[in-house]
Amino acid sequence: xxxxIMEWVDARLPIxxxxxxxATEYPTPKNLNYWWNFGSLxxxxxxxxxxxxxxxxxxxxxxxxxxxxxxxxxxxxxNWGWLLRYLHANGATFFFVVVYIHILRGMYxxxxxxxxxxxxxxxxxxxxxxxxxAFMGYVLPWGQxxxxxxxxxxxxxxxxxxxxEDLVVWVWGGFAVGDPTLNRFFSLHYLLPFVVFGxxxxxxxxLHAVHSNNPDGIDIDEHKDSLPFHPYFTVKDLxxxxxxxxxxxxxxxxxxxxxxxxDNYIEANPMQTPAHIVPEWYFLPFYxxxxxxxxxxxxxxxxxxxxxxxxxxxxxxxxxxxxxxxRSFRYRPxxxxxxxxxxxxxFILGWVGYNPADATVFGxxxxxxxxRAATLVYFGYxxxxxxxxxxxxxxxxxxxxxI
Amino acid sequence: MHxxxxxxxxxxxxxxxxxxxxxxxxxxxxPFIRSMSxxxxxxxxxxxxxxxxxxxxxxxxxxxxxxxxxxxLHRTAEQIAQAKNVTMSxxxxxxxxxxxxxxxxxxxxxxxxxxxxxxxQPIGTGEYGGFLCPCHGTHYDTSGRIRKxxxxxxxxxxxxxFKDDRTLIIGKVLA
Ligand code: HEM
Ligand code: FES
Numbered sequence: 001x002x003x004x005i006m007e008w009v010d011a012r013l014p015i016x017x018x019x020x021x022x023a024t025e026y027p028t029p030k031n032l033n034y035w036w037n038f039g040s041l042x043x044x045x046x047x048x049x050x051x052x053x054x055x056x057x058x059x060x061x062x063x064x065x066x067x068x069x070x071x072x073x074x075x076x077x078x079n080w081g082w083l084l085r086y087l088h089a090n091g092a093t094f095f096f097v098v099v100y101i102h103i104l105r106g107m108y109x110x111x112x113x114x115x116x117x118x119x120x121x122x123x124x125x126x127x128x129x130x131x132x133x134a135f136m137g138y139v140l141p142w143g144q145x146x147x148x149x150x151x152x153x154x155x156x157x158x159x160x161x162x163x164x165e166d167l168v169v170w171v172w173g174g175f176a177v178g179d180p181t182l183n184r185f186f187s188l189h190y191l192l193p194f195v196v197f198g199x200x201x202x203x204x205x206x207l208h209a210v211h212s213n214n215p216d217g218i219d220i221d222e223h224k225d226s227l228p229f230h231p232y233f234t235v236k237d238l239x240x241x242x243x244x245x246x247x248x249x250x251x252x253x254x255x256x257x258x259x260x261x262x263d264n265y266i267e268a269n270p271m272q273t274p275a276h277i278v279p280e281w282y283f284l285p286f287y288x289x290x291x292x293x294x295x296x297x298x299x300x301x302x303x304x305x306x307x308x309x310x311x312x313x314x315x316x317x318x319x320x321x322x323x324x325x326x327r328s329f330r331y332r333p334x335x336x337x338x339x340x341x342x343x344x345x346x347f348i349l350g351w352v353g354y355n356p357a358d359a360t361v362f363g364x365x366x367x368x369x370x371x372r373a374a375t376l377v378y379f380g381y382x383x384x385x386x387x388x389x390x391x392x393x394x395x396x397x398x399x400x401x402x403i
Numbered sequence: 404m405h406x407x408x409x410x411x412x413x414x415x416x417x418x419x420x421x422x423x424x425x426x427x428x429x430x431x432x433x434p435f436i437r438s439m440s441x442x443x444x445x446x447x448x449x450x451x452x453x454x455x456x457x458x459x460x461x462x463x464x465x466x467x468x469x470x471x472x473x474x475x476l477h478r479t480a481e482q483i484a485q486a487k488n489v490t491m492s493x494x495x496x497x498x499x500x501x502x503x504x505x506x507x508x509x510x511x512x513x514x515x516x517x518x519x520x521x522x523x524q525p526i527g528t529g530e531y532g533g534f535l536c537p538c539h540g541t542h543y544d545t546s547g548r549i550r551k552x553x554x555x556x557x558x559x560x561x562x563x564x565f566k567d568d569r570t571l572i573i574g575k576v577l578a
Contacts, residue, residue, distance in 0.1 A: 148521065151519070151520045151521065152519040152520060152521065152538065154520075155518075155519040155520035156519065169440070169441060170436075170439055170440050171439075172441075173439055173440065173441055173442070173445070174441050174445045174469070174470055175441065175445075175469040175470055175471055176469070176470040176471045176515075178445075178470045180441070180442070180445065184439065270467070270470060270471075270472065271465050271467065271472045271514075271522065272465075272472075272522055273521040273522040273536075273537060273538065274537075275537050276537065277521065277537075277538055291539060291553075294539075294553045297495070297555075298495070298555040298556075300553055300555070301518065301519075301553070301555055356540075357538070357539040357540050357553075358539075358540035
């Protein structure tokens with residue numbers, strides 16, 4: 001019965017072919033490790049965000065006078081509303097956990113190298129879209145952190161020479177963050193995840209054109225060294241989903257506000273800034289980079305913004321900075337050490353970003369000095385990776401010819 | 404020869420059509436872009452009237468103007484002197500106090516830090532007797548001028564005038 005229905009459909013729309021060639025029989029390197037789970041996990045979290053988001057919208061009101069109360073209404077009155085909101089808010093956090101690991105996986109195993117540059121680029125574009133989506137979503141509950149986070153970040157645009165001030169007024173739709181701003185952020189917060197969804201398909205299209213990289217970073221003989229995606233990797237990905245759900249639900253049910261700021265349970269007040277504004281944890285390293293450029297006088301603001309955007313945009317040229325004959329850092333001792341230094345540095349930047357700008361550490365040293373040093377190390381990673389590979393300073397170990 | 408001519412004629416037509424098409428798309432995009440700029444009702448909230456009679460010397464209040472907070476400070480003689488006795492070369496954004504106020508005893512400034520837009524804390528919190536911005540530690544003096552910290556410019560003095568001795572109007576009075 002099912003078979004004959006499928007035959008009828010396939011003669012008109014070849015679904016089975018597509019599923020076979022692009023999913024179940026997609027040749028997958030047999031040595032993929034667990035770091036390769038995070039791509040499918042990212043898609044899984046995107047679907048969670050879409051589903052919870054669409055149902056939240058049924059109760060949420062994008063109006064500066066009503067937004068805060070409508071979120072409290074979701075929390076207290078709507079059936080299971082608290083669950084939808086906690087799933088959504090923690091979903092954003094875990095989206096970034098998953099995506100950061102996914103990106104770092106690519107950086108460690110050289111997945112950005114030829115022929116995967118376009119695949120890598122689309123990934124970075126998705127990351128930018130994700131940051132925009134999360135930023136605008138965080139404004140929606142219209143608490144104090146929502147409001148002042150939006151004020152500080154939109155003000156960054158005023159650093160653009162000549163048109164900056166007009167640009168910010170245009171983005172606000174007023175002379176300060178206000179009701180028009182909330183409305184447009186809501187519109188875009190609904191739209192962008194679907195753009196991300198589309199971009200994910202282009203990402204997969206590029207992936208399926210060049211096929212997956214692997215922990216050894218070598219080109220493989222697909223007849224010998226690959227397995228069909230189903231059932232080998234569907235099972236492995238599902239196992240990853242299980243582990244993910246345990247941790248994610250742990251936060252949703254037992255510490256739902258662990259990543260939240262108490263100030264965001266105070267309604268937005270345009271007349272008063274909270275004493276200490278912090279962005280969401282996933283923006284902290286970039287926020288630290290922004291603030292550590294404060295020594296260029298009136299040029300500081302623009303330079304800070306450029307450094308912050310540059311910190312991510314530099315990933316676009318990574319495929320050309322890295323010139324090593326080996327892709328995977330498994331066979332590149334120096335690159336590997338730089339990589340771990342880079343990771344530690346990201347945590348230090350995050351810690352600097354979390355602290356007030358005028359904090360002092362280690363008995364009186366302004367924390368901004370730590371921020372400047374860590375910013376230097378951050379960009380230093382990319383410079384040194386180029387240096388040691390372009391001038392053959394790193395001698396890679398021989399890579400295997402098959403897996 | 405003939406064919407080449409045909410081709411360049413075709414190239415020209417394609418180019419010209421695309422150019423016209425692009426201008427058309429650009430023109431059609433304009434209403435969409437402009438729809439995001441402040442709307443008429445937002446622009447209509449152009450002025451705010453403030454009753455000054457209740458503000459004692461040394462006190463300040465925060466009033467909304469076009470959705471933005473404005474500090475209205477009744478300065479003491481000491482605060483006025485502090486604002487006046489400054490060497491211009493010490494300032495990051497040099498401006499004389501008399502160019503920033505209409506009447507020496509009333510300081511009217513936008514309470515929006517020129518760094519990234521936080522609201523500074525009230526008078527007396529900063530190092531120069533003025534305002535401290537909590538976000539990234541900018542200090543403004545009793546004239547609202549930047550003295551220390553990451554902000555590039557002085558607190559902006561919005562257009563304002565005194566209707567009579569006890570009424571301040573913030574914004575541009577059109578009529
Ligand atoms: C890329 C996927 C998404 C991300 C990263 C994301 C992120 C966020 C974040 C961080 C918040 C603030 C949560 C809080 O603290 O309360 C939020 C709120 C919200 N989001 Fe999303 N979101 C995504 C997708 C969506 C979608 C697809 C919709 C609707 C179709 C949506 C609708 C909403 C609504 C209505 C709120 C306000 C209610 C609330 O604060 O919980 N989101 N989002
Ligand atoms: S916003 Fe005031 S110091 Fe940054």
